[in-house]
Amino acid sequence: MSRRLLKFLPLGLGALLASCSTIGYAAKVGPQTISNSQLHTELREVSSNAAFDALLAKNKSPVFGPNKKSYSTLFVDNILNRRITIYRILQVEHRLNITPTPLESQLAKALTVQSVGSQATFNAFSKAYQNQLVSDTRAIVAMEAHLAKVNLTTSGVQSYYSSHHASFIDVCSSQILETSALEADAVLAKIKAGLSFAAAASKYSVDKASQATGGAVGCGTISQYQQVLGPNYTHAVETLPVKTPSQPVQISQGWSIVEVTSRTLIPFHNAELSAANDELSHGSALLNSFLARQSRAESLKVNPLYGRVRDVGGVIQVAPSKGPGQKVLSQYFTPGLAN
Numbered sequence: 001m002s003r004r005l006l007k008f009l010p011l012g013l014g015a016l017l018a019s020c021s022t023i024g025y026a027a028k029v030g031p032q033t034i035s036n037s038q039l040h041t042e043l044r045e046v047s048s049n050a051a052f053d054a055l056l057a058k059n060k061s062p063v064f065g066p067n068k069k070s071y072s073t074l075f076v077d078n079i080l081n082r083r084i085t086i087y088r089i090l091q092v093e094h095r096l097n098i099t100p101t102p103l104e105s106q107l108a109k110a111l112t113v114q115s116v117g118s119q120a121t122f123n124a125f126s127k128a129y130q131n132q133l134v135s136d137t138r139a140i141v142a143m144e145a146h147l148a149k150v151n152l153t154t155s156g157v158q159s160y161y162s163s164h165h166a167s168f169i170d171v172c173s174s175q176i177l178e179t180s181a182l183e184a185d186a187v188l189a190k191i192k193a194g195l196s197f198a199a200a201a202s203k204y205s206v207d208k209a210s211q212a213t214g215g216a217v218g219c220g221t222i223s224q225y226q227q228v229l230g231p232n233y234t235h236a237v238e239t240l241p242v243k244t245p246s247q248p249v250q251i252s253q254g255w256s257i258v259e260v261t262s263r264t265l266i267p268f269h270n271a272e273l274s275a276a277n278d279e280l281s282h283g284s285a286l287l288n289s290f291l292a293r294q295s296r297a298e299s300l301k302v303n304p305l306y307g308r309v310r311d312v313g314g315v316i317q318v319a320p321s322k323g324p325g326q327k328v329l330s331q332y333f334t335p336g337l338a339n
Helices: 036-047 050-058 073-096 102-115 119-123 127-148 154-162 181-192 197-204 222-239 268-279 283-297
Strands: 025-029 032-035 169-178 216-220 249-251 254-265 300-302 308-312 315-319
Touching: 025 036, 025 073, 032 036, 032 073, 036 050, 036 073, 036 127, 050 119, 073 127, 073 283, 073 315, 102 119, 102 127, 102 268, 119 127, 127 283, 154 268, 169 181, 169 197, 169 222, 181 197, 181 254, 197 254, 216 222, 222 249, 222 254, 283 315, 300 308, 300 315
Parallel strands: none
Antiparallel strands: 025 032, 025 300, 169 216, 169 254, 249 254, 308 315
């Protein structure tokens, strides 16, 4: 599945863990208030999931400061900006009476798990927070479907699937990888002389992973091949007849002789969520534009402790405060001062 805006990885911005005051507001989004208590609860929920914290750090949004007695301001502002965005979406959905379809709810669950890295990482959140994350993603999916004028029901997605069968062909392939075109040509000549593809892969391929399985690479859709093995390999698996070795094609690891071993249409019941996600592929761009407009259509007030309201990439949101005396706050946030 393709990535979806706001699934959970950061949108956009450090905190001595003093006695956390939960009095007062974190942000006021139009008529609604995000309390300090809500924000602090979410910070604790996320920061207590070690696997997800590691994923955020890998994506240059560390949860903690120099020691685990502090949060990074980047982390705090990301969480607050995400919650502000969800409030904006829900307010419009309430006004327009937009309610998620059952399929949108199923897709939201799958996308949420994907966005946090794995099912195990998702399971490490509390049950209450798992439900919150899925609810957030469900609101996003429903708004994208509304903006894109997409009918995310089983019958609607069935129509999309039926007219896009090529996107749901499961292609299984094998390869023989060589370091040069000359070596690949020599191996191809042996295959044409009668050596089986599997035997040639086992004897001559320099790709140790597939060598042990007679060259078998695995199976996937054309878009998955494109993402993993690049355009030349993808073109080969897309155009080759089954069981016909290709001429050597250059890929990032060397020169590959490719063979398609099978092509199978993925049944609709296995492809439904993937088809729904594909049909909604342009929804993220529409949602980005919507959020930029919506952020200017209603007021946003932020507790100065968390930063200031400013335009960030076309969206009005929270950004670190600047100026004399604010240097530390650009890196570390002190919940104990929130009131």
